[in-house]
Amino acid sequence: MKCKYCDQIFLEDVDIGLNYFHHVKINHYDLLTDDDKMIHDIREKMIKSKKEYETLKKKIGDSDLIFNQKNMDVK
Numbered sequence: 001m002k003c004k005y006c007d008q009i010f011l012e013d014v015d016i017g018l019n020y021f022h023h024v025k026i027n028h029y030d031l032l033t034d035d036d037k038m039i040h041d042i043r044e045k046m047i048k049s050k051k052e053y054e055t056l057k058k059k060i061g062d063s064d065l066i067f068n069q070k071n072m073d074v075k
């Protein structure tokens with residue numbers, strides 16, 4: 001897949017969407033139309049909230065583990 005705005009080629013793999021997304025953000029954000037910018041921003045928020053959710057899930061999982069550990073110590 002070739003970039004819409006420059007000659008950079010993106011290899012077809014599972015991360016292509018994310019790689020291309022970051023490439024456009026870093027290199028071509030000013031070239032996007034207002035509509036494209038809006039879609040880009042929404043997508044970025046979705047990616048960010050997904051990451052935050054996974055981080056949060058991990059944190060909760062970890063604190064659960066610590067909590068259970070403490071309970072075991074009390075017994």
Ligand SMILES: [Zn+2]
Nearest residue numbers: 003005006008
């Ligand atoms: Zn490009």
